[in-house]
Amino acid sequence: xxxxxxxxxxxxxxxxxxxxxxCDPISEHNRLYWYRQTLGQxxxxxxxxxxxxQLEKSRLLSDRFSAERPKGSFSTLEIQRTEQGDSAMxxxxxxxxxxxxxxxxxxxxxxx
Amino acid sequence: xxxxxxxxxxxxxxxGENLVLNCSFTDSAIYNLQWFRQDPGKGLTSxxxxxxSQREQTSGRLxxxxxxxxxxxxxxIAASQPGDSATxxxxxxxxxxxxxxxxGSGTQLTVLP
Numbered sequence: 759x760x761x762x763x764x765x766x767x768x769x770x771x772x773x774x775x776x777x778x779x780x781c782d783p784i785s786e787h788n789r790l791y792w793y794r795q796t797l798g799q800x801x802x803x804x805x806x807x808x809x810x811x812q813l814e815k816s817r818l819l820s821d822r823f824s825a826e827r828p829k830g831s832f833s834t835l836e837i838q839r840t841e842q843g844d845s846a847m848x849x850x851x852x853x854x855x856x857x858x859x860x861x862x863x864x865x866x867x868x869x870x
Numbered sequence: 871x872x873x874x875x876x877x878x879x880x881x882x883x884x885x886g887e888n889l890v891l892n893c894s895f896t897d898s899a900i901y902n903l904q905w906f907r908q909d910p911g912k913g914l915t916s917x918x919x920x921x922x923s924q925r926e927q928t929s930g931r932l933x934x935x936x937x938x939x940x941x942x943x944x945x946x947i948a949a950s951q952p953g954d955s956a957t958x959x960x961x962x963x964x965x966x967x968x969x970x971x972x973x974g975s976g977t978q979l980t981v982l983p
Contacts, residue, residue: 800973861914
């Protein structure tokens with residue numbers, strides 16, 4: 759399968775713990791995006807990379823959130839000191855520059 | 871700031887009916903517009919992408935139109951089937967420096983057998 763993959767698919771954590779999600783984009787895609795989706799809403803942009811450079815961050819991305827794409831391939835999104843409000847579906851997408859974005863299956867985070 | 875609105879929020883139709891889903895956006899300075907399908911608890915599947923210079927795109931039973939000047943797009947689904955039941959989302963990509971998709975809240979479609 760050559761689509762976007764995300765791991766884990768589900769994560770349950772206790773408030774205050776740190777969590778890390780991984781996204782593997784389509785191999786030839788140089789752009790990688792992170793979005794967050796809550797129930798009944800459309801996804802909201804968090805951040806994006808072009809190759810290894812993080813070019814934009816949303817105001818939604820508080821200082822508890824950090825994203826990396828160390829070699830311009832896979833990316834990780836870490837949330838430190840999780841809060842119940844962080845419970846959401848975290849979606850990753852990839853694209854060629856300004857082209858169609860392809861989404862992964864998402865990681866559903868539940869903070870208890 | 872771009873705002874994307876989808877009306878109606880939910881729609882229920884009998885199988886075989888042709889239907890139109892609506893999407894409107896406030897900032898016409900878009901690079902492209904994408905329509906997605908999302909099944910419950912799943913990721914997004916891209917259906918159609920319309921570049922800002924285009925007026926429509928077709929794929930199978932789906933046809934999407936774009937009127938950038940009026941800030942509107944429609945997704946037409948012909949001969950609907952129960953398997954079309956899902957949430958349909960539209961999203962615009964800004965033509966400015968902020969390269970992010972801005973999504974509507976979606977239309978939840980149910981096609982009754």
